[in-house]
Amino acid sequence: MGDVTYYRTNDGVRYLDELQDEAYARSTLHGNSMLEAESRLPVRDVQAAPTEAGSDTAAVNKQRISLSGAWRMIDCDPAFPGDPAPATGWFGRKATNSPGMAERWYEPGYDRSGWHEVQVPTTVQRALVTLGELEDPLWDTNTIDELDTHGEPKELPVWFRRTRAERRDWWFAKTFEVPSAWQGQRLTLRFDGIDYSGTVFLNGMSLGHHKGMFGGPEHDVTNLILFGSVNELVVRIDPAPQSWNGLLKGSPGFGWHYGHLISMGIWKDVWLSAELLISIIDPYVVTRNIEAEEARLLVQYTINSQLAQPIKVLVTGEIDRKGAGTDEEALRFRNVMEIGCGPSVWRTEVAVPSPALWWPLGYGDPSLYTMTLELSRLAEEEQDDREQPVMQERLDAAELSFGIRTIEMRPLSVSAPEADYRWQFVINGVPMFVKGANWCWPDPMLEQQEAKYERLLELARRANVQMLRAWGGGIIEPDFFYRICDEKGIMVYQEFPFCWGPMDAPYTDLSVIDTQVTQTVKRLRNHPSLIMWGGGNENGPHGGADEGLFLAGRRCRQFDPSRPFHRTDPWGGSVHNWNVYHGGEPLDASTRAMPSVMVGEYGIPSMTNRSSILKYMPEEALGEFPPTEESRGWKAHFHQFSLKDPIKVMRYGAYGPIRNWDDYIAYSQTSQGESIRYTAEMQRAGAGETASGFWYYKFTDLFPGHSWAVVDYYGTPKLSYYRAMQTSRPQSVFAFYEKMNGWHAGETFTASLHIANDTLEPLQQAKARAVLYDSRFKKLWSQEYDGITIEANRLTALDSISVKLPAASEIEPFLLAVSLHAQQGKLIAGQWYWFNAQPKTEELLAFEQAHTHNDNEYPGELAVQAFERYANLPSSPMRQLPLTQLIGTMEQQETGGTIKVRNIGPYPAIRVIIEGFPEDWDCYLADNDFGLYPGEERVIGFEAGSGQSMAGLTLGGWNTARITLAQS
Known part of the structure; x- marks a missing residue:
């Protein structure tokens, strides 16, 4: 489809899209000569x-046999390659074969009765856990114990070592019979996924070595299949790769992220087909x-x-x-x-x-x-x-x-010709501001439960996530992921899993890349939810060799010219802001200092809810705060098994003394939500002019614990999920301002107010309200707006605030509430913002300023000092606001109901939170963590499975008593 493309030329002005396409057209770079020939077919x-x-002619009978199901599995030492040449075979250590190869385990008739029975598809680790041969890697100290005691090589940090399972050869075997009616037909053996590499044997014959986990190998076995007797299929899985660089393989399990588990096995189905x-x-x-x-x-x-x-x-x-x-x-x-x-x-x-x-x-x-x-x-x-x-x-x-839909990419006025991509997403002729999140695959042992994907993607839909960046540290997602996204209208930017790696790494194999990329593009290109391809995550500038990313882009543009391909992200106009959190810079100042048309990654980690903690930690561990170097279970669920993870977060979540896990859970989830909102609304304020969207990092988790996800490994939303939901409403009112903290008496507080209508319907005769409160809920400024009409798919500036701030005691904290209502008064969207809400002392601020970027690490005694400083913070200003009173009732029907809450007190209710809502996968709460004006009533809908108990639901705010919801 050489005349199909996703962009229009702009009067001779070229962008990075054209430069890439011109380079692809000139190139003959390939790794598979058959695919190169195919790409040139007229x-x-x-x-x-x-x-x-x-007519009623009988349908074609496509014949295939599933070879999934019961297999047998065993492990052995891998082959030893010997010392490097020229020592090998002369005066160095000689190469030795693996026991499996030496004893010819692949031969027909070999006695495998002592091997374990396992169910394929599976990873080795999942099979071992099921067999009881491996302690659950997700539980408590199991992973860190394995790496500490048995991990190799010992000279590496514990999180970069390899477990015993990862250092072994793993053999899988299956016997099967073929219908005699298949004789005379061409027969193909197909593997949908071997992770990551291995050798396939059929009836004692090697079919060759395979690399790449996203499809293949595929072999013509016509002359090897036996009819009338049993066939024996054997697969030897190699030890896990030593590095992810240059490999199309999910990388967090290698140890740089959190958790540690390098998947390996036959993780997809196996088929025999008559062609x-x-x-x-x-x-x-x-x-x-x-x-x-x-x-x-x-x-x-x-x-x-x-x-x-x-x-x-x-x-x-x-x-x-x-x-x-x-x-x-x-x-x-x-x-x-x-x-x-x-x-x-x-x-x-x-x-x-x-x-x-x-x-x-x-x-x-x-x-x-x-x-x-x-x-x-x-x-x-x-x-x-x-x-x-x-x-x-x-x-x-x-x-x-x-689906019938078009994709066009347009430049923004701030886009730099030749240096930047076109970043404005235009779907069906409609320019869009993209509100999105990064997606991480949801299980390190690759147990791809469709029900879990349905749960997570339904949560994404309800959180107004328009686009998921299928992050290049993860995997290429399965067909049902895309089918569900198609059905829910969720767009996807699929990156190939090249992450953090120089593409001229010694492990890069262009033949593997060529084959894996091409078959992936063909598999997914008909899904309307798939909007863009990418070459991976944070791969950096072009080095001496960029062949892997270049080849991926060339194949995407050849076999799917309807979509853009971006070399990596960030690249060509996008940014990732890790000066916040990793760099320790202030959230507001750092965000404003990094303007970009697209912010591809940003955010702050947080701790999971208490209920989820109890699924991966023993209950007594909740009494261990602060964690120490001896808190091995906690460390196993932190980034790189280090205490620096929660300490980095506390500088953004210092809303009051942090003295136990409940404090840390509440404040870390609060800061995570605020970080998502601040950047998202900065971008949204420039929609269509200086910004085209955002992807916060991140939506989902692949390992339980302390992480950037707003929905944890178990499919349970954090409070930050609801803040992200509120921020991304299609019709929304919001404020943007210079800073969150550090406002002083006599200083002029300024903020801009905006209304966004990201729909195809005009917003007509709407109403808005904005109120600035001091610390005693005295109004410093207020305004009401009537008769607001905004055209479809438009952003408008509503107003600007400029208020001279009163005495310090009156602005610690102060708050801004904004709300948007339909003509009849129904709430469309609302936001509550707080300022000067973190009671940091000058001493603590100096400590934080001394520990940024390379110094934002907390070894040994420094970690102890940091935890002490945050434990000794003054009382939380947000929890000393004047008290108000809530009443609430719940009405439950067969599969859902409503929660009605009313503020009957004289002051606003801040951070009204429903607790105890069921976490089953068919339970959804329409909103949470919101504010209420005095006298305001909200009705929050929910869905729950038939017969689901709703007993024990409570409701409370940061300036209200917590009450138990009565059922009406």
């Missing part, structure tokens, strides 16, 4: 003609354009023939809207062509009348279609001028799901 246009409904002589493969649908009455689609597919002679074939297409619930007739078309031996690529254009478009979250329904392509041989006497071709034999069929 695309032949064929006219689409209308056709009648298909067809003529097949239709690699269907690809692109929306060329959308007009008032129709959408024009380009439909591309490949026909692969094993026949020596050319034949005439018919491809019949049928397009149906999914779940339309109407009498809409399917759209049908046909192509007639003559094909020769080998692959041929064909393209046809189809017009869809009155299309239902796929819209991202907040802009409309994410409508989906299915397309079926049936390949048939035409009768010998068929003539080209017949109205309806005569089908002789149905050969093959392909089916796919897709």
Whole structure:
């Protein structure tokens, strides 16, 4: 589809998109010569003609056998390569074979009765935990104990060592039989995923060594399969790689992040297929354009023939809207062509009348279609001028799901030609400000539960996450992840998992990259939720060799020209702000000092809820505060097993003395929410002019513990989840201001007020309210706004605040409340901001300023001092506000209900939090952690499974008593 692209040229002004494409077009860089030849196949246009409904001819019987299920597994020492040349074999240590290879465990008839029975797909670690051979790596001190006691090499820090399981060869074996009816057909053995490398044997014959966890290997085994007797399939999995650099593999488990677990095994399904002589493969649908009455689609597919002679074939297409619930007739078309031996690529254009478009979250329904392509041989006497071709034999069929939508990327006015990408996302012709988050895969042992993905992605939808950056430290997500995102209207930026690595690393293998990238692009390119490809996370400037990222980009643009490819992130106009947290710089000043059209990563970690802690730590551990070097269980769930993690957070969460885990949980989750909000609203204030969006870091977790996720490993939202939800509402009122703390008496407080309408519907006759309160809830400034009308998809400046601040005692703290209401008074969105809320002493501020960037580490006694300083903070100003009173009731129906809360006191209620809400995966709370004006009532909806107990729910604020909700 050489004439398909995602950008328009701008009067000769070129951006990084063009420069990349020009370089890809000049290059012949490849790692797989067959894929390079495929990329150069001509695309032949064929006219689409209308056709009648298909006949009742029997469907093609695609034959395949699942080889997943029961396998056997055992381990052994790996081969020893010997000393490097020239010592090997002469005067150094000689290479030795592994016991498995020396004893020929792959031979037919080998006695494997003593091997463990396991269920494939699995990782080695998951299988060992299930067998009781490995202590749960997620629990308490198990991982750190293993690395401390048995990890190698000893000279490395404990988190970078390799466990015993990671240093072993792992052998898997399975026996199976093949139907005799398959004799004479071409047979293919397919692995959907081996992690990360290994050798496959079938009936004693090696099929070769494979690398790459995202598909393959695939082997023609026609001449190796036995009929009438048992076949033996054996796979030897190599020890885990020593480095992630240059490998397409999730990297946090290598030790640089938190947790430690390098997955390995047969983690995807295994199949044996009987191949067809003529097949239709690699269907690809692109929306060329959308007009008032129709959408024009380009439909591309490949026909692969094993026949020596050319034949005439018919491809019949049928397009149906999914779940339309109407009498809409399917759209049908046909192509007639003559094909020769080998692959041929064909393209046809189809017009869809009155299309239902796929819209991202907040802009409309994410409508989906299915397309079926049936390949048939035409009768010998068929003539080209017949109205309806005569089908002789149905050969093959392909089916796919897709959405009708266009992607265009435009530059912003601040974008630098040639240096920056186009960063404005334009979907279906509508420019969008993207409110998003980073996504991390949800299980280190790769147990891909669709129910867990559904839970997490539904939480993302409810949190108004329009786009997920499938982070380049993670994995390439499975098909069902994309299917769920398609259905929920969640856009995805999928990075290939190159992370933090020089691409000229010695482990880089272009043949692996070429194969893995190409098959991934073909697998995912029809998903409308997939908006952009990326080469990975934080890979830095071009070095002496950039082949891996370049090749990934070249293949993405060749096999999926409808989407942008970004070399890495940050790159070409985006930034990651880790001067906050890692650098220890103030949140507000550091954020304002790093303006960017797109902020790709930012945030602060926080601790999980108490209920989640008890799933990975014993209850008595909650009495250990502050943690010390002897607190091994806690350290096992911190970044790099270090105490520096919570200390770095406390400088941003110093809302009062931090003397126990409950204090730390509350304040760390508060600071995390505030960090997400501040950057998000700075970006949103510049929407369409200086900014196109944000992805906060991050939404999900792959290991339980202290982390950047707003939803923890168990699928439980933190309080920061709700702050992110409120910040990202499609229609919202918000404030932006210079700083959070450090305001002084007599200083002029300024803030700008904005209303965003990120929808396709105008906001008409709305109302807004803004109130600035002092520490006794005296109004320093207030304003009400009526008759607000904002066009669809617009941001408007509502007002600006400029107030001279009173005496210090009256502004410790002071607060700003803003709210947006529909014409009838219903709340659309609201935000409560607090200033001077952290009671830091001059001594503590000096300590923090002395420990930034490289000095923001806390070894030994320095950690003890840091914890003491935050434990001895003055009382929390936010908890000394004048008290008010709440009343609340709960009404429960079969699968949900409402919580009604009213502030009946004379003062605002600050940080009203519902506690005790069930954490089951079918339970969702519509909002939490909000403020209430005096006399204001809120009704919070919830969903819960049938029969779910809601007993014990409580409600309270930082300046109210906590009450138990009565059920009405």
